[in-house]
Amino acid sequence: MTEGKLLIGHRRYSSWSMRGWLAVRLAKLDVEIEVARFVRPGPTPVIAQTSPNGLVPYLEHRGAKVWESLAVCDYCAEFETSLWPADRIARAEARSIAAEMHAGFRGLRQNMWMNLGRDYSGYGRVPEALADIARIEAIWAGARARHGAGGPFLFGTEFTAADIIFAPVVTRFLTWRPDLSAASLAYMNAVRAFPLVDEWYADAAKEPEDWLVADYEITPPR
Ligand SMILES: N[C@@H](CCC(=O)N[C@@H](CS)C(=O)NCC(=O)O)C(=O)O
Known part of the structure; x- marks a missing residue:
């Protein structure tokens, strides 16, 4: 059982997802990585239904909900201060x-x-x-x-x-x-x-x- 999940988009294209994923991995958060396949034209339903701003990355961890890649970095820095x-x-x-x-x-x-x-x-x-x-x-x-x-x-x-x-x-x-x-x-x-x-x-x-x-x-x- 993990402590949450990180929702990201295609690794090939999603620059913001890459940022969230790097932060989560550097902070060693124990979360499941869920990759949403982009639907075009958007919005991508799983992202729209899950993430408060309708965008990825979106992190859920030990009851915390975090969106916007910079906020994800800051949240992760609470666990890995060298960030x-x-x-x-x-x-x-x-x-x-x-x-x-x-x-x-x-x-x-x-x-x-x-x-x-x-x-x-x-x-x-x-x-x-x-x-x-x-x-x-x-x-x-x-x-x-x-x-x-x-x-x-x-x-x-x-x-x-x-x-x-x-x-x-x-x-x-x-x-x-x-x-x-x-x-x-x-x-x-x-x-x-x-x-x-x-x-x-x-x-x-x-x-x-x-x-x-x-x-x-x-x-x-x-
Ligand atoms: N300011 C946001 C930007 C996030 C963003 O634009 N994410 C794009 C993917 S790179 C997205 O979720 N798009 C939804 C979609 O394509 O369905 C952040 O820093 O996280």
């Missing part, structure tokens, strides 16, 4: 960049969607996406310069909630291959090599072919 940096100043920056990612970057999200199974190198480079990418590279460089010494992640050795929130961005960059600095590429390699990220990719590759969603599999316009 936020120990240092107050670093923690403030980690929370700020995680919140900024959670709240924005629509240009990137709309033009370089998550698809772990495709190579869209060279596509999606519209001005709105490129502006978001420039800001993300600045965020990564700043966190690494100020707090990253001693480890490959944004705040050093620990894979924190900030890395969780940016992990799906890393997958987008690996799929769409925009031009990036050597430092960004090094950070992305560290995230991609992180065992739980690798596990997510491996599980995504096992999703049945009839789960593919045509809208996310198109060849995008250049």
Whole structure:
């Protein structure tokens, strides 16, 4: 008997689900993982009927109900305190960049969607996406310069909630291959090599072919 459940969407496409799942796994919560197959056009009934905001990830754990991926990260940090940096100043920056990612970057999200199974190198480079990418590279460089010494992640050795929130961005960059600095590429390699990220990719590759969603599999316009 587990202590609850985490409802997520397709691993191949669902960036927000990836964040919730990483947080739950890093906090070692004993919950069942339930994967909802997206229905298109939405809403997906099981998600609409279960999750208060009609979206995934959605976590139920020991009587607590948690939605919104950033709230899931915060809830998980109550069980695994290293999800936020120990240092107050670093923690403030980690929370700020995680919140900024959670709240924005629509240009990137709309033009370089998550698809772990495709190579869209060279596509999606519209001005709105490129502006978001420039800001993300600045965020990564700043966190690494100020707090990253001693480890490959944004705040050093620990894979924190900030890395969780940016992990799906890393997958987008690996799929769409925009031009990036050597430092960004090094950070992305560290995230991609992180065992739980690798596990997510491996599980995504096992999703049945009839789960593919045509809208996310198109060849995008250049
Ligand atoms: N702000 C929300 C966004 C969650 C979200 O947009 N989830 C999408 C999947 S990535 C969803 O549940 N869509 C419902 C559907 O496609 O049926 C969060 O941080 O959790």
